[in-house]
Amino acid sequence: MTTVAVREPLATTPPVRPGVLTPFTVFVGRSLRHSLRDPEALLMGIALPTLLMLVFTFVFGGAIGGDSRAYIDYVTPGIILLCAGYGAATTAVAVSRDMTTGTIDRVRTMPVPGVALLVGHTVASLLRNLFSTAVVILVGVLLGFRPAAGPVEWLAAVGLVALWILAITALFAFLGLVAGSAEAASGYGFILLFLPYASSAFVPVATMPSWLRVFAEHQPITPLTESIRALLAGVSPGGDAVAAVLWPLGVLAVALVLTAWRFPRTRSRLVH
Amino acid sequence: MTYTDEVLVLDDVTKRFGAHTVLDGVSWRIGPGITALLGPNGAGKTTLIRIVSTLEHLDGGRLTVLGHDVVRERRTVQQLLGLTGQHTAVDGMLSGTENLVMVGRLLGLSRLDARRRAGELLDQFDLADAARRRAGTYSGGMRRRLDLAMSLVRAPRVLLLDEPTTGLDPRSRRALWEQVRRLADDGTAVLLTTQYLEEADALADRIAVLDSGRLVAEGTAAELKAGAGxxxxxxxxxxxxxxxxxxxxxxxxxxxxxxxxxxxxxxxxxxxxxxxxxxxxxxxxxxx
Structure with missing residues (x-):
């Protein structure tokens, strides 16, 4: 065999490693671009919160609360959590798409931590859903929602919402990792989106049959709703606050452990 | 300048998926130029490419890329390689430029250098006119060219192409061959798998045939033809x-x-x- 010179890397491309944070900022930027360019995601982020506020205030408000102005103070926290669920569910689809195209393979052949791809989707989901939260509150205020919270209560309420978004986004990211396709990924999330309806988000649990009431009192949305509602009303959330913090932390921990175990074992699904 | 005639050295490389042996003790030395790996579906071609590109672990044997062990020096090997897989890694929601800049940034280029390199590659692959369009609107041939450009951002010394022209029309296929040949002329070693014998015949300096995880023949196209009856x-x-x-x-x-x-x-x-x-x-x- 003849000996041929194998070229040295181009002078314009020195063998440098990216900064530690660069892969994370690059993937967050990518996921945000996806959100902004996806008409469905935008619709989900703006139209859904607006429509849900209108429906719950004017359609159900009179029937449930007797007076839509009073009901709006009751229902706004629940709508925030409901919208966060819908928004976070799209993370499963985004992660699944990266796993079923060549994207994950390309990332893994580059000297960057592959998990940065998941962090990108998660951070983008957090920002996207906090934006939806702002839309809900804004529409609420226009319709007569008058929160009595001070700066500390506001911070605590937004903190709880952010924590919950983070927790379910991490869970949806894991579902996207294990789902066989983007369609299946969005299907798996159905049960999570159903949680707010079986909680104190829209009606007090006291009105529910006893079996449902047991479930409603022992799932994350009820303490979260109660705490956020209390905080926005300028009242101390009391004992609900503990459950409202522990639930998302627990979900987050489980999701991260599952992802840490599964991600390195996930092959691009187009092989074999 | 590094002189070498051994780009990839495979020594008794073995890979199993469960009870199924996909690569059954493959020993092979691959030199510079273009090498084509032929074989029927399920022969183990893609698995071999994935092991070289550090995407799969070896179950036995040893594999080095320009003298670097794929297991012990994984990061170094990644710096030397470019991979264009069977399935396009192009992000359809991003423009051609954005796709290339993203890869450049991930490989450690500054924003400015990444942009400059993206411009060079878009010119080189006849994509300059479509640079600002979302890649999702590209034709199959354009996507493949962008995909190839993305694996060349850091001028890899070894380029792995897994069925690079599958699904392309003859004209796009020839255009891609032209690009690959140019890269090889510039000194990039290329290992490609293909199901098109015509492709191996037209493009490759040397050809190997893989069957059921074993290397059954290796040589130039003429040698293979002469040797086979x-x-x-x-x-x-x-x-x-x-x-x-x-x-x-x-x-x-x-x-x-x-x-x-x-x-x-x-x-x-x-x-x-x-x-x-x-x-x-x-x-x-x-x-x-």
């Missing part, structure tokens, strides 16, 4: 088109006896076997 007697129809082919062992006696078995009025031609026939003979299966 003899000339083919082709029977032609009234329009001069081949209507049947009879293989021989290449000796005058055998060719003569084959010819005698045909009617005296038959029109025939004797030719060297095609690579297709060689692979069929080596593996007992059609390559595609």
């Amino acid at each position: 003899g000339d083919v007697v082709e029977v032609l129809d009234e329009h001069g088109q081949p209507s049947g082919a009879l293989s021989t062992d290449g000796t005058a006696g055998h060719v003569a006896s084959v010819l005698r078995s045909l009617p005296g009025t038959a029109r025939v031609q004797v030719r060297r076997p095609t690579l297709d026939e060689v692979v069929l003979q080596l593996t007992g299966k059609d390559a595609a």
Whole structure:
């Protein structure tokens, strides 16, 4: 065999490693671009919160609360959590798409931590859903929602919402990792989106049959709703606050452990 | 300047998925230039590419890229390699430029350098006009070119192409061949898998044939054709088109006896076997 010179890397491309944070900022930027360019995601982020506020205030408000102005103070926290669920569910689809195209393979052949791809989707989901939260509150205020919270209560309420978004986004990211396709990924999330309806988000649990009431009192949305509602009303959330913090932390921990175990074992699904 | 004639060295490389042995002790030395890996579906071609590109672990044996062990020096190997997989890694929601800048940034280029490199590559791959358009609107050939450009952002010394032209029309296929050949002329070693024998014949300096996880032949196209038995007697129809082919062992006696078995009025031609026939003979299966 003849000996041929194998070229040295181009002078314009020195063998440098990216900064530690660069892969994370690059993937967050990518996921945000996806959100902004996806008409469905935008619709989900703006139209859904607006429509849900209108429906719950004017359609159900009179029937449930007797007076839509009073009901709006009751229902706004629940709508925030409901919208966060819908928004976070799209993370499963985004992660699944990266796993079923060549994207994950390309990332893994580059000297960057592959998990940065998941962090990108998660951070983008957090920002996207906090934006939806702002839309809900804004529409609420226009319709007569008058929160009595001070700066500390506001911070605590937004903190709880952010924590919950983070927790379910991490869970949806894991579902996207294990789902066989983007369609299946969005299907798996159905049960999570159903949680707010079986909680104190829209009606007090006291009105529910006893079996449902047991479930409603022992799932994350009820303490979260109660705490956020209390905080926005300028009242101390009391004992609900503990459950409202522990639930998302627990979900987050489980999701991260599952992802840490599964991600390195996930092959691009187009092989074999 | 590094001089080497061993780009990839595979030493008894073994890979199993469960009870199924996909690569069964492959030993192979790959030099510079373009090397094509041929073989039927399920022969282990993609698995081999994935092991070289650090996407799969070895179950046995050893594999080095320019002297660096794929297991112990994974990060170094990643710096030397570019991979264009079977399935496009192009992000359809981002423009051509954005796709390339993203890869550049991930590989450690500054924002400015990443942009400059993206511009160079878009020019080189005839994508400058579509640079700002979302890649989701590109044709199949354009996506493949962008995908290839993305694996060349850091000028890899070894380029791995897994079925680079599958699904492309003949014109796009030829355009891609041209690009690959140019890269090889510039000194990039290329290992490609293909189901198109024509592609291996036209593009590769050396060809290997993989069958059921074993390397069954290796050499230049001419060597493979010469090694794999003899000339083919082709029977032609009234329009001069081949209507049947009879293989021989290449000796005058055998060719003569084959010819005698045909009617005296038959029109025939004797030719060297095609690579297709060689692979069929080596593996007992059609390559595609």
